Amino acid sequence: MTATVAVVASLAGAIKRYDGLTAVDGLNLMLQRGELLALLGPNGAGKSTTIGLLLGLVRADAGRVELFGRDPQDIAARRRIGVMLQQAALPATLRVSELLALTMSYYPAPRTLEETVELAGIAQYLDRRYAKLSGGEQRRVQFALALCGRPELLFLDEPTVGMDIDARQRLWTSIRRLVAEGCSVVLTTHYLEEAEALAQRVVVLANGRVVSDGSVDELRSRVSLTRIRCVTDLDAEAVAAWPRVTGAEREGGSLSIRTDAAEHVLRRLLDADPQLSGLEVTRAGLAEAFTALTNELAQEREAA
């Protein structure tokens, strides 16, 4: 069977150093059409540099970086991308409609104004000056600027910082719509539930390298932890000493237990306290998986 994949962006053996510090250390990454990739990693893992390389903002010291098969600094490649950066102070005195008109003018075949406004949900802000908008509203305008050029690849750097839950959900819906239309997305975020809600593929960076690349489920399965929560009189310290229990803490009225053998621990738990109530068993979320993975790496580094 032959599968044809369209590569929209790639890094091959990319290395970038800043004053002796290696920010990106031989990174290999390939992004395909219609794929939503979440780029995760602790601070200083190389996320910003990776994005910078793909946008042509920084030059790799070694390796190859391509955007639509071209040099990212080639304007023809950048005409196919949309960008939402983490911090960009847009001209405060310009109206939202003027900012949109300016950004649309950079692209060969931008969306119509109506389409952009509808996708980003910014109809009520069009005539307002940018400085008069709240932080969350400004983020939505920046999202509109990112998608107004009808890009095939969208870079979203911490897109929902400063947004309320409602606005965040709406943005997620818009992102899913864009992906359904075949747009690829590179997303960096500190909210792991955001990556969990959106990403088909999660890439974890640490020390400028890819340490994990796969689906959300694959990343989760790397840590086989389960969380058990229940209301019981049992002593947390005593439970923590049981075999196969990684940890146990009191959280308010309930006891929270982490284990890699939920069935085993549950049986003993029910035996030990017949009065036990409010039982809840959850698989480790992306947040736990991510923490476990990065802790693991930190320990390896200390050992080395």
Place this chain on the structure above:
Amino acid sequence: MNTLHVADAPRSIDHAMPWQRVLGAYVAEARSECLRYLRAPGFMLPVMLFPTMFYLLFGIVMNHNAPGDVPRYLLASYAVFGVMSPGLFGFGVSLAAERENGLLTLKRALPMPPGAYLLGKMLMAMLAAGGVVLLLLAMATGLGHVPLSAGQGMRLLLTGMLGVLPFCALGMLVGAYVKGQGAPGVLNLIYLPMSFLSGLWIPLAMLPATLQRLAPIWPSAHLQPLALSAVGLGKDALWPHVLALAGYGLVFFMLAARRLRRVG
């Protein structure tokens, strides 16, 4: 076995921009740049009024009944002093601020046509320089009764609007090296001493001989003869000064552009 055929995204869609749209992007950029400053007079107005006040105090009030060519000499000198300000500050301070607040990074990531950002700022500085010269002309004729023909006024305006360009390049160079809040201080350290040393406040002939010999180093010392000639004074050949200004502008611009390409 699965084989994976890796292909580049189809290039069949033509992503070239028709030239009309590229031109439109340049126009949109310049329009936005001018609009944002017109709506925020707090930035450009002091830049324009500072040298204007100087002319009012030292060129008109202090020299009210000056004899002969002195009033026209002062007008030309303060016009040079005046147009340096929007060039150095209008360009340098805003570039330094936008390098710090992330706007320049975003513009570099977006498919903005090359140089549109700088052209927009240049146009804004030229308009502000034109505004300064018009203000000076209005004061010179209205308050100072400086004898001046319409042609001379037009030529001074043109000299100012084009003469601002090498100072834009110098402002750009400073803005490319100094980020954010540090830029105004550095620019003042260049602006005020350079004005004095090139004889804009006190005629060169009255400065110590060493300073007179050093004067050709300063770009402003080359713009002054052009401004003097515009108002009908001075008999020097003008082309060496034009060449010197063009040279300075080009060198400053190249150094700044190199720095911006590398560091951003």
